[in-house]
Amino acid sequence: MRETALTRDLGLDVPLICGPMYPCSNKELVAAVSAAGAIGVVQPLSMVFVYGDDFREGLRWIRQQTDKPIGMNVLIEKSSRVYEERMRQWVAIALEEGVRFFITSLGNPRWVVDTVRPHGGKVYHDVTERRWALKALEADVDGLICVNDQAGGHAGQRSARRLLADLKDLGKPLIAAGGAGDPESFKALLDLGYDGVQVGTRFIASEECGAHLDYKQAILAAQAEDIVMTDRLSGTPCAVIKTPSLDTRHLMTSAPERFLLKNRRTKYLMRTLYAMRSVWQLKQASNKGLSYRDVWQAGKSVAGIDAILPAGEIVRRFAAALER
Numbered sequence: 496m497r498e499t500a501l502t503r504d505l506g507l508d509v510p511l512i513c514g515p516m517y518p519c520s521n522k523e524l525v526a527a528v529s530a531a532g533a534i535g536v537v538q539p540l541s542m543v544f545v546y547g548d549d550f551r552e553g554l555r556w557i558r559q560q561t562d563k564p565i566g567m568n569v570l571i572e573k574s575s576r577v578y579e580e581r582m583r584q585w586v587a588i589a590l591e592e593g594v595r596f597f598i599t600s601l602g603n604p605r606w607v608v609d610t611v612r613p614h615g616g617k618v619y620h621d622v623t624e625r626r627w628a629l630k631a632l633e634a635d636v637d638g639l640i641c642v643n644d645q646a647g648g649h650a651g652q653r654s655a656r657r658l659l660a661d662l663k664d665l666g667k668p669l670i671a672a673g674g675a676g677d678p679e680s681f682k683a684l685l686d687l688g689y690d691g692v693q694v695g696t697r698f699i700a701s702e703e704c705g706a707h708l709d710y711k712q713a714i715l716a717a718q719a720e721d722i723v724m725t726d727r728l729s730g731t732p733c734a735v736i737k738t739p740s741l742d743t744r745h746l747m748t749s750a751p752e753r754f755l756l757k758n759r760r761t762k763y764l765m766r767t768l769y770a771m772r773s774v775w776q777l778k779q780a781s782n783k784g785l786s787y788r789d790v791w792q793a794g795k796s797v798a799g800i801d802a803i804l805p806a807g808e809i810v811r812r813f814a815a816a817l818e819r
Contacts, residue, residue, distance in 0.1 A: 521705035551588050571602035600620070620640065677697075
């Protein structure tokens, strides 16, 4: 396979990350991706609150399936003290269970770096533009997940090419996130100059993913133009599939809501309220079919997805593209 900074950092066969997805990352998906030579990343809220696993036991179950590297997603926004303490406990448990790769999102990753670095851990941080990358470098992260405008969920606003041009001088491994729904687009991002690719939507349409079959079928049926943005889930723009059950008249927050989300005195309370609501809504939407009123996250890479496949087969097809 192709050797990159990512494969060297993590000991992978394929420079491919199965991105952490709430509510779609279940332990079976993580294990299957890692076993195939890429790396699956545990999303703890998904593992514990969607699929009902004890966090430590879930990690141990994955370890029984494969001894290949796995990762953990750390959402570090300070929405509440209770949440922050729970996330710190999960990081400690992950380290005890042998996890050495961490993807951080939505805040300052300094405490995660300081916690995992003494154990030989690596921290890659989600960024959507240069100013956030520079903030992450101040926290001494090991690499950057470059979230572009093709990604599902909380997408960026810049193209993969533009992000690479903006960040390639920073001297850190750069991972493209968004736009890789098929082997050819995966290879194209690596050929562009990225050290690896993070893939999410393609793995929702896998046999091991615990999402509802209607969700997977919606991905197969969708084209790039069926992906729309809404900020009603979390208060920030989020890419979702335009389905018959989605009320497109109310995709964006009202002017008063946007004011409260940006105001210094109210933004943290508003973000907490939105986070609590979206955790429930996304869990319900993933577990139920088209009759449910809420939405499904996905990126514009849906255009290249035409079958539900085993996760290991997806990894193998992506890897095979690098040999052509």
